[in-house]
Amino acid sequence: MNYIDSSLKVVGSRPVRPDGVDKVTGRAVFAADTRTAGMLWGKILRSPHAHARIVSIDTSKAEALKGVFGVVTAADFPDIPSEEAFVGEGPVNFRDLALNVMARHKVLYEGHALAAVAASTQEIADQALALIDVKYEVLPHVIDVEEAMADGAPILHDDMITTGVNPPPTKASNIAKVVTFKKGDAEAAFAEVDVIVEGRYTTQPVHQAYIEPHACLATYSPDGQIQIHSSSQGHFMVRAYTAKLLGLNLSDIRVNPAEIGGGFGGKTLVYLEPVAVALSRKSGRTVKMQMTREEVFRGSGPTSGAAMDVKIGAKKDGTIVAAKQVLKYQAGAFAGSPIGPGCMCGFAMYDLPNVDVVGYDVVSNRPKVAAYRAPGAPITSFAVESAMDELALKLGMDPLTLREKNAAKNGTKTHYGPTHQNIGFTAVLDAVKAHPHWKAPLKEGQGRGLATGFWFNIGGESSAQVHVNEDGSVTAATGSPDIGGSRASIGMMVAEVLGVPADVVRTIVADTASIGFTHLTGGSRVTFATGMAATQAAEKVVEDLKRRAAQTWEIPVDAVEWKDGKAYPAGSNAGAFEPLDLAALALKSPRTGGPIAAEVSVNAQGAGAGFGAHICDVTVDKETGHVTIERYTAIQDVGKAIHPSYVEGQIQGGAAQGIGWALNEEYIYNDRGQMENPGFLDYRVPVASDVPMIEAVLVEVPNPRHPFGARGVGEVPIVPPMAAIANAIRSATGLRMPDLPMSPPKVRAAFDARG
Amino acid sequence: MVKVVLSSGSASQQFTGGETEFEVEATTFRRLVLELEQRYPGLGKQVEESMAIAIDGEIFQDAYAAELQAGSEIVLIPKIGGG
Amino acid sequence: MAKTYVSATINGEQTEFLCETQQTLLDVLRDVVGLTGSKEGCASGDCGACSVILDGRLVCSCLVLGVEANGTTITTIEGIAQGDKLHPVQQKFLEHAALQCGFCTPGLIVASKALLDENPNPTETEARYWLAGNLCRCTGYDKVIRAVMDAAAEMRGETVG
Numbered sequence: 001m002n003y004i005d006s007s008l009k010v011v012g013s014r015p016v017r018p019d020g021v022d023k024v025t026g027r028a029v030f031a032a033d034t035r036t037a038g039m040l041w042g043k044i045l046r047s048p049h050a051h052a053r054i055v056s057i058d059t060s061k062a063e064a065l066k067g068v069f070g071v072v073t074a075a076d077f078p079d080i081p082s083e084e085a086f087v088g089e090g091p092v093n094f095r096d097l098a099l100n101v102m103a104r105h106k107v108l109y110e111g112h113a114l115a116a117v118a119a120s121t122q123e124i125a126d127q128a129l130a131l132i133d134v135k136y137e138v139l140p141h142v143i144d145v146e147e148a149m150a151d152g153a154p155i156l157h158d159d160m161i162t163t164g165v166n167p168p169p170t171k172a173s174n175i176a177k178v179v180t181f182k183k184g185d186a187e188a189a190f191a192e193v194d195v196i197v198e199g200r201y202t203t204q205p206v207h208q209a210y211i212e213p214h215a216c217l218a219t220y221s222p223d224g225q226i227q228i229h230s231s232s233q234g235h236f237m238v239r240a241y242t243a244k245l246l247g248l249n250l251s252d253i254r255v256n257p258a259e260i261g262g263g264f265g266g267k268t269l270v271y272l273e274p275v276a277v278a279l280s281r282k283s284g285r286t287v288k289m290q291m292t293r294e295e296v297f298r299g300s301g302p303t304s305g306a307a308m309d310v311k312i313g314a315k316k317d318g319t320i321v322a323a324k325q326v327l328k329y330q331a332g333a334f335a336g337s338p339i340g341p342g343c344m345c346g347f348a349m350y351d352l353p354n355v356d357v358v359g360y361d362v363v364s365n366r367p368k369v370a371a372y373r374a375p376g377a378p379i380t381s382f383a384v385e386s387a388m389d390e391l392a393l394k395l396g397m398d399p400l401t402l403r404e405k406n407a408a409k410n411g412t413k414t415h416y417g418p419t420h421q422n423i424g425f426t427a428v429l430d431a432v433k434a435h436p437h438w439k440a441p442l443k444e445g446q447g448r449g450l451a452t453g454f455w456f457n458i459g460g461e462s463s464a465q466v467h468v469n470e471d472g473s474v475t476a477a478t479g480s481p482d483i484g485g486s487r488a489s490i491g492m493m494v495a496e497v498l499g500v501p502a503d504v505v506r507t508i509v510a511d512t513a514s515i516g517f518t519h520l521t522g523g524s525r526v527t528f529a530t531g532m533a534a535t536q537a538a539e540k541v542v543e544d545l546k547r548r549a550a551q552t553w554e555i556p557v558d559a560v561e562w563k564d565g566k567a568y569p570a571g572s573n574a575g576a577f578e579p580l581d582l583a584a585l586a587l588k589s590p591r592t593g594g595p596i597a598a599e600v601s602v603n604a605q606g607a608g609a610g611f612g613a614h615i616c617d618v619t620v621d622k623e624t625g626h627v628t629i630e631r632y633t634a635i636q637d638v639g640k641a642i643h644p645s646y647v648e649g650q651i652q653g654g655a656a657q658g659i660g661w662a663l664n665e666e667y668i669y670n671d672r673g674q675m676e677n678p679g680f681l682d683y684r685v686p687v688a689s690d691v692p693m694i695e696a697v698l699v700e701v702p703n704p705r706h707p708f709g710a711r712g713v714g715e716v717p718i719v720p721p722m723a724a725i726a727n728a729i730r731s732a733t734g735l736r737m738p739d740l741p742m743s744p745p746k747v748r749a750a751f752d753a754r755g
Numbered sequence: 756m757v758k759v760v761l762s763s764g765s766a767s768q769q770f771t772g773g774e775t776e777f778e779v780e781a782t783t784f785r786r787l788v789l790e791l792e793q794r795y796p797g798l799g800k801q802v803e804e805s806m807a808i809a810i811d812g813e814i815f816q817d818a819y820a821a822e823l824q825a826g827s828e829i830v831l832i833p834k835i836g837g838g
Numbered sequence: 839m840a841k842t843y844v845s846a847t848i849n850g851e852q853t854e855f856l857c858e859t860q861q862t863l864l865d866v867l868r869d870v871v872g873l874t875g876s877k878e879g880c881a882s883g884d885c886g887a888c889s890v891i892l893d894g895r896l897v898c899s900c901l902v903l904g905v906e907a908n909g910t911t912i913t914t915i916e917g918i919a920q921g922d923k924l925h926p927v928q929q930k931f932l933e934h935a936a937l938q939c940g941f942c943t944p945g946l947i948v949a950s951k952a953l954l955d956e957n958p959n960p961t962e963t964e965a966r967y968w969l970a971g972n973l974c975r976c977t978g979y980d981k982v983i984r985a986v987m988d989a990a991a992e993m994r995g996e997t998v999g
Contacts (some may be wrong), residue, residue, distance in 0.1 A: 016932045021831045023940030024928040026875020026915035033874035084805065123858075166769070174867060179833075181762060208838075211879040211887055212941040261877070261941025262975050265838020293880040368758040371838035391936035411812075417807030417830030419764035456835045460816065484938040484976060523837020580887055649977055653938065656978030680884035680973060687970040688979040690965075696980075715837060 001539055003496065004640070004702045004709040006047035007642040009564075010495045011052055014645045015502040017488035019259075031215035031231035031258035032290045039217065040069055042272075042279045042289040043125040047107035047297055050141035050365040050673025051154060054105055054114060054134065061131040062117055066126035070282035071132070073115045074104035077278065078247040092269075096246045096334035100368045101274050107136070108156055108333035109365050110674045111298025113271075118279040118287045141365040141673040145330045146307050147176040148364040156333060176361040178336030181343050182387055183415040184354035189322035193313030197390040200309050201383035203722075204666035205330060207302040208372045209685050211659075212261020212495030214300065215290035218276035222284075226253045228273055232479055233263040234520020238273050241513050245274040253277075256511045257481045264657070265371030268522050286288040291549025297678035301370030302667065304329040304337045308383040310346075317398050318405045323352050323415075327359040327380060331650050332368040333549045337361045338376030341456070344416040345719070346380035348454040349425060349611060350406045353416035365673050371522065373654060374455040374715035378661065378722060382740060385451035385723030391731060399450045399727070400438070403613075405430050424637030424701030425611040428452075431699050437615045439634040443617050446630060452613045453719025457712030458523035459604030464534035466494055466541050468596040474498060474582025476537075477510040479518025480530040483654075483713065489527050490534045492642055493708060497538035499565040500582065516601040524712025527642055527721035528703075535707045540598035548585050548592035553577045606705030610716035612636040614655065614724040620732050625728060625748030627663055627692070634720075635697040637709030644698060651696035651717040658721025660686045666741050756780055757787070757823045762832045768804070770798035779829075784808065785819035787829065806833045846907045848873070849917025857904035864888040866904035867914060875915035875944045879973065886972035889945040889952075890914045895950035898971075915944035918951055926989040927951055936985040938976035946972045958994055962987060969998045 003011070019460045022028040049304060059071040082095040103114040115132050131506045140154040147153060155172050162169050164178035190196065211676040216230030226248070232238050235255040243250040260267065272289045279287040291299065313322040325346055331337035339359040347355055411418045432438055432450065442448055465477040476494045480486060491507035498505070518530065531665040546560040549567030553560075559574040560567050566579035589596050617631040634655045641647040664684040668676045702709025726737050735750045761767050761775040768775065779794070781787035787808075792799025802808070807816045809830040815821045816834060823829065841856040848871065855870045862881070867873045867890070876899055879887035883901040889901045890912040899914075918925045927950045930936070937943045946969065953960060953968045960968065965986050966979070974982060 014935070017935070019940075020932045020937070021924070023943050024931050025919055026873075026944045028940055029874075030941060031879070032878065033868070036867070123860075163769075165772075165875075209975055210941075211885055211973055212877070212939070213879070259941075260939060261879075264975070268836075268838065292879075293882065293885075338836075341835065344832070371836060373838040375836065375838045380965045417760055418814055419812030419828075421812040424902060428860055455837075456814065456834055458816065458837050459810050471962065484937065523835070558774070576820065603817050605817070606813055643935075645981070646938070649935055649938050649981060652978035652980045653976045654978075657975065679882055680880050681882065685973060685975065685979075688966040688983065689970040693981060693983070694978050694980045710838075 001707060003707055004704065008337050008496055010492045010502050012644065013640050013732040014643060015488065015492065018491055018507055019487055024485060025430055028259045029056050030212055030261050031217065031229060034156050034217055034229055035288065037318065038216065038284045039286040039288050040118040040120060040283055041122045041125045041441025042116055042276050042287040043115045043117045043129055044275065045129045046295065047110060047112040049107060049136055049138050050110045051139040052107050053139065054107060055137050056135045056371050057115060058133040059115060061133065063401055065124065067120045068117055068128045069285060069573050070118040070279045072275065072278045072282060074102045076576045077102050077245060079104065082137060087557040093335065094244050097241065097269065100334060101245060101264040102270060108321045109367050111367060111556065113299060116275045116279055117729060118283045136532050139530060141668055143364050143366060143673055145305060145328045145362050145364060148362050149328065149360065156365065160363065174363045176331060176363060179340055179343055181357045181416045182355065186322045186324050186354040186356035188353035190313045194315045194316040194395050195323050195391065196216050196311065197387050197394055197496045198311045199390065199738055201386060201738045203306050203379050203382060205302045205305040205366065206661050206665040207297060207683065208264040208266035210262025210264060210266060213291040213293060213296045214267065214272050215287045216272050216276050217286055218273060218280045219286040220277055220280035224252050226277055228253065228255045228277065229258055230273055231258045231260040231267065233260065233483065233522050234266045235306050235481065235512050236479060236517055237268065238270055240269045242273045242277055246277060247682065248652065254511060254513045257509050260481050260483055262620065263371045263483055265522055266300060268371050268520055291678065294678045296676055297683065299367060301332060301368050302381060302713045303361030303372035303375060304331065306330065306379045308380065310387040311382045312387050314391060317401050318395055320350060320352055320406045322354040323347055324356045325383070327360065328362055330366060330369065331361050331363050332366045333360055333363060334368045335363060337369055340376065341379045341530065341684050342376030345377035345454050346384040347415050347454050349408055351408050351412040357415065373657065377440060377453065378658065378720045381451065381719045382722040385720065386726050386738065389449070389727040390736065396619060400429065400432055403452055422704055423609055423611060424699055427699045427701050428611050428613050428635050428637050431635045431697055432613045432615060435633060435635065435697065436722050437631060441696065442617065445732065446617050447728045447730065449616045449724045449727030449731055451720040451723035451727060452611065453610065453716055455524065455715040457607040458525050459529045459607040460519040460525055461601065461603045462518045462530040462533040462598060463601040464530060464537045465515060465597065465599040466534065466537040468586050469583055470586050472581065472586045474500065474505040476505055476507045476534055477515055478530045479510060479515045480508055480526045481521045483521055483651055484525045484587065487641065488646060489642040490531060490574055493531050493535050494538040497535055499563060516599060519532060524714040525607065527710050528607050528706055528712050529602065531710060532604045532706060533600045533602045536602065537598045541596060543705065544596055544598065545585050548589065549580050551592050552588065566673065608639050608705065608711035610637055610711050611712060612716040612720055614720040616728045618725060618732055619730040619755060620729055620747060622751055624748065625744035625751065626744060627725070627747060629659060630691055632692060633695045633697060634717055635699060636713065636716055637711065638713045639703040640700055640704065640709035641698050641706060642710055647698060648696040648720040650714045652694040654714065655694050656686050656691055658718045659691060659725065662725040662742055664723040664741050664743055757829050759829045760828060760830045762830050767801060770795040770801065773784060783819060784815065784821040784823065786818060787823060802831055805834055806831050815831055822825060842905045842906060846909065846910045847911045849914060859905055861904045862900050863902040863907050863980040864899040867899060873914050873916050875899050877944060881963060885940050887945040889948040889972065891948060891952050896949055915948055917937055925951060926992050927986065930985040931938055934979060934981045934985040934988065936981040944972045944974060946974065946982060954966070954990050954993060958990060960990060
């Protein structure tokens, strides 16, 4: 059923979220908040070297320390074969994942885990780690993506033969794969254009920087049953990966989802859980593990850094005829950067006849990259949207007009193949034009930048249950961890279908044993896919309620209608019966068939793509190079805002992360490949005084595939900010900053170089 | 008959010997996968395991039952994740 | 190593505990006293997730030793509400949707209360600089600041509750 054109009573309003009071009083339980009697603390030994062979590991002294109950290394994990599967948030090679969790033979980055201990206190665990004797053969390392691609670079994997190249290379290299997307003939088309812009752009690796470090508890019982309590973006993913990496039965593992303190993609895989289970198995006790902030930076996956070349050719009137991009993305220690989406997203906003994009997935001695909000897209868009700005300048054209002239519309064939359907990009551009920010006069010394962005959004497998309790209240359960308030939106959709106020429905996140399989929370999928499952479950309950009313009144089912939370006889012919509400029907449910409940599992298809456009005003201090964001407006097509406050929140949060990415965030390495800024003092994320109010403008072009028209919203907002800010800096100073972050020393150096 | 287009952004071309566009007889995604596997051994398996398809523009990541109309354009692209 | 006996007033209650010399107040609150509302985000005083009010002063409890708490009065997030009556800051956070994952929220609420205790009429800039020690990665701070300004106005009696 489709509610897109209905008048809605709950969806679109702003009730207080059901888990809100727990979160503002400190009652909400995150993984690290749990302790059990007799539990042990687990800690990981991490490589101090960026690249080294493990010659030997001697754990005997650690094992002998009083208070130590278990020590594990790769010897305690099965040596699983190479196996590619699409699980979680991208193609995963399980062998790589296993080696990332616990190194075998070689350590590939500073921070790489190679052993772990379980002890009665954290202090004893730390002492035990210091007693593990590891003999390393230190090898030359490489960090920078182009250095890793060069001949003679230290090779991380002796068996890495680049795929996507014909004929395949004969020697191993650090290039895992090459991908290409072609439409038309860009080479030939460049000869026909009036204006060309070309540029080289680079970005540094940045971390998702969730405030909650990874944490979990694991209990391996003598009967082989395992309980895991962890903060993750997907407890079914935790179960599957832990089973795979330890060679255990998936059905022997039960994972309970703790509240999660931010993920942004960084918690869509496992680091601690398999280790905690292995330690629990060895020690016979519950093991709790939590990363320190330093471990989060040294040992968990940030997103890629990249080197990119962009070339765009247009006619005098601004019609873009040819576009070319070469992207080199860092994958970290194992293959798997988001190079695919990187190649697809940069030009996805535009209708271009000739496009040529080539992408390289390159390994180097850094933590294996993990997903970060629209993985791959922010990086490529920084290059493309900066180049578009240069093109507008060269053409003497308004940057918005240039976007409008080349905008993708319904029916536009993308350069990566599919044709755009039901998209809202032109509506977004119209909203930019109509917004007061776009026309507001700039103050002296200020500059303004515009940039646009795209993300696919995904659907996937979700399960949801709706129960009517004996008193007529409703419980909605899903398998989707709540990162950003999705519990509220799910409950609202259920309430809308049932015709009751939002606070009649309590929404919970159920564990792996209590609900059907649900794909992890990511890809902006929960409101779309889990919302779809919950809506369908609520519709089933409504059908059931109508049947019970019909039974009670002894009339045919089709003579019953459901409205505003009550069953009514449909028309006076059906009979003059008093309406029956949820409470009345629940009271009689033993007589009308038993408990009132429905569960629906879906594999939601047809997720609607999202488009955004950001306008940013800056001032730049010539002396310090400091960039101040004076005003920020983020406009996005959200399909249908189920709970507008949380949709705005996603947009504001994504924009803020983009601001940090643009201006300050980066990994700083010394010449030994060790990270020098693994803490929030020197890994500088935006603080409250760094940003102004961020105005989120919600454009609603409904996605016909979702019952309420919703699109995913969480990832699009991190795609435009970096170019929007770079373009604003260009507008304010005349300086094009092609390398991220545009931190004060870099901006100051650019001023100095210009003279 | 449906037209299948290989979006080259994957290693699929190794199975087709460089061909990127061809016609296949199929009315469902499932049949398409079986036909592809038969014509280019390895391709069907790859499509099922690591690719998404866009049927006349709409992206499907799974779904054997997804229906293909005569003359539909099927584009094979890498599967999309998220963060 | 012998533990040290500490006595402090925590959220209005006389509380006694034993702790090791090197344990931080954050460790003690979470692992010894059982108040897990204060969170560890960095253990180096950079993120503010562990914010508590110690003898009237906003501090990062990860930068205070447990033994230093002897004889002090401490307010944690668990002591902000009075029974089942939420503090205006807590109420406004809910109304303005000023939280998403909720992990930084206890620290932000404690810090906001400390702000309004000291300055009942902050400007937006003053609020932003006061709260600059509390990192939030989810919200971009927009709704947080709105909630704090709105709570301040309500506490000054300027809006109808």
